[in-house]
Amino acid sequence: MDSIPTAAVKNGPHRIEIKLRDLNQLFNTMDPSPFLEKDLDADAEEFIVNWAREFPLAEPVVLTIHVSQSDPVQRPDAQIEKAVQNYFRYRAELSFMELRRLMRDGRISLVIGLAFLALCLSIAGLLSGNEERTLRDIAREGLTIAGWVAMWRPIEIYLYDWWPVLRRSKVFEKLSTMKVEILRQAE
Numbered sequence: 648m649d650s651i652p653t654a655a656v657k658n659g660p661h662r663i664e665i666k667l668r669d670l671n672q673l674f675n676t677m678d679p680s681p682f683l684e685k686d687l688d689a690d691a692e693e694f695i696v697n698w699a700r701e702f703p704l705a706e707p708v709v710l711t712i713h714v715s716q717s718d719p720v721q722r723p724d725a726q727i728e729k730a731v732q733n734y735f736r737y738r739a740e741l742s743f744m745e746l747r748r749l750m751r752d753g754r755i756s757l758v759i760g761l762a763f764l765a766l767c768l769s770i771a772g773l774l775s776g777n778e779e780r781t782l783r784d785i786a787r788e789g790l791t792i793a794g795w796v797a798m799w800r801p802i803e804i805y806l807y808d809w810w811p812v813l814r815r816s817k818v819f820e821k822l823s824t825m826k827v828e829i830l831r832q833a834e
Contacts (some may be wrong), residue, residue: 757801
């Protein structure tokens with residue numbers, strides 16, 4: 648698979664261009680699924696997704712496939728477009744499921760973290776007597792720190808982890824509606 652340098656056409660869709668020997672290179676040949684449900688080749692998917700990330704989400708994308716050899720099995724262009732769109736629709740669904748799982752994990756982590764923080768702060772509060780302060784201070788501060796460290800994971804999920812998953816989901820969703828053009832070159 649070779650890439651062809653591409654640039655956005657003014658007032659038109661952005662183009663992702665791929666050069667293939669034949670269309671079989673676009674799909675995972677190990678996948679036994681019917682054609683319209685086949686997975687894309689991992690390299691082809693990575694190439695398409697990486698290019699799509701370069702363009703604004705709100706702007707349309709067209710995948711142009713340059714094929715240099717005749718296909719062993721001729722498929723209509725509309726069928727190839729549908730297979731590519733189906734694949735990215737499936738990937739978008741998986742990505743949104745991953746986002747829901749991450750948010751669920753965040754809620755569970757938050758409940759556990761808050762309970763542990765409350766327990767640690769309660770115990771630390773009980774250790775605030777006046778006699779033999781050194782050991783009590785160390786224990787109290789240690790419990791306070793441990794309680795706040797327990798909040799690290801839910802804070803990380805809710806502040807940072809969900810953004811890339813949502814972005815990837817939206818890129819897949821965008822690619823699930825992209826047009827696919829196939830340009831067959833004469834041998």
